[in-house]
Amino acid sequence: MRLAHHHIEKRLAAGARELTMTCPEREQLLQAYHQAVAAYANAVSELKHANRDQFPRQFAMADAAREKCDRLREKIDLHRVTHGC
Numbered sequence: 001m002r003l004a005h006h007h008i009e010k011r012l013a014a015g016a017r018e019l020t021m022t023c024p025e026r027e028q029l030l031q032a033y034h035q036a037v038a039a040y041a042n043a044v045s046e047l048k049h050a051n052r053d054q055f056p057r058q059f060a061m062a063d064a065a066r067e068k069c070d071r072l073r074e075k076i077d078l079h080r081v082t083h084g085c
């Protein structure tokens, strides 16, 4: 059946497009995650230079940066479940 064959080909092509197409929301989440991880790494690195007085505040800042990474990570997980991408 030529018609049926044509239909299957169309479906395969659509499936391939879905696999290679980028999702803007996913891109944005990954970009934010990348930035948050870099900020966390930077905050941890800064701890080396912190003196006794600065340390508690900078340690708390590093913790906050890590929590931001965790929240974005959860958002990505949620996106993957709801979007399937």
Ligand SMILES: [Zn+2]
Binding pocket: 023, 024, 025, 026, 079, 083, 084, 085
């Ligand atoms: Zn998506």
